[in-house]
Amino acid sequence: MVSCPFAVSCWNKSFPGSQSIHTQVLEVWLEKMFGKYSDNKYADIVTLCWALWRARNDVVWEKKYSRVNRVIASAKQYLLRWKCAPVTCSSVLFRFVVEEDGAITWVRPTRNSIKVTVDATLFAERREYGLGIVARDADGLLVEAKIKCYSGTVTVEYVEALGIKEALSWIKNKGWQEVKLESDCLAVVQAIRCTVEMQSSFGQVVADCRRELRDSNSISLLFIKRSANVVTHCFARASHRYPDRTFDWSDIPIEFQDCIQMESI
Structure with missing residues (x-):
């Protein structure tokens, strides 16, 4: 040992x-x-x-x-x-808005559909923030992954909302149908689902996300626990090393391969 x-x-x-x-x-x-x-x-x-x-x-x-x-x-x-594991559906302290919310492990999408997970991170000491977006198919295989890194000081909620907006645009540009988009930031998911208008930079990004979702009948937005978003979190944390990169399985760094394989078991 x-x-x-x-x-x-x-x-x-x-x-x-x-x-x-x-x-x-x-x-x-x-x-x-x-x-x-x-x-x-x-x-x-x-x-x-x-x-x-x-x-x-x-x-x-x-x-x-x-x-x-x-x-x-x-x-x-x-x-x-x-x-x-201790979190159960009997908890009265935490209620999900949608029945499918709250997955604690990553679950493969159904056949002929794609699951996209998104995560964001702040690099406060570097005054940077990054995004990770990962698309996988019904076999748990990587379709494509996208990493972006930005300069600036923002709130974590803003970055998480920006990640969802980027993911929605990416899905639209790819022409993917029957997509489940998942985020582990409940506050942002709920903000997008509600109808309250917010006069702020965060509110503008939320409004953009709502508009993208309204324009698409094949994308559903869900909340998942951090434990179901390990792979995408790894991509987000590595965004300062691989800024503005897109990967498929043929060129993905080995540090991500093991995480993807483990989460797809």
Whole structure:
């Protein structure tokens, strides 16, 4: 778990500070890791232990070998799903506007349709913000992905709304039919669904989204949990490294391939 070269590569990539811990005893190593990182990282450490153990079992029992990025992605995906598991439809504190809202895992679209997920992120220290938009088919395969990066200081709600607007324009230009467009920003999804006019830059983007949706009878906008939007979040976070790029499966960076495959299982 701590001396295997493959495991060490996983730890070094996920927790660069682990390189300074020198011991072969797992209990001692974990104690030092917990002392080195804050308690909000404990679950990440334990989950990566679990993912490494599962990868080890795959090698021993099924002769299946994995890659570092895939093991790390599986740990993050499992943890996100676990965190969302306590949320049930009986909760009276949280009500969705549409019955299909609130998916906690990514679900493949029906045959002859496309699912587009969108996410946004802020790079406050760089005074930039980025978008990730990912389209996949009924087999969970990547149709195309789009990344954009902008300069400026804006609110997260504005960027999330801008992402939905960009996705709607992209879908229209592609001529795709029967599309489900998903965002993990409930506030923006609800703002687009309501009819309140807002006199602001955010309100203008929301109005543009409403107009695009009215003009199309084949696009439905849904809210999903962050745990169902892992892949697109990865694209958004990488937008400053791949600004204004469009990918298909033939040229997608390997760092995204494992996330897509894991989320499509």
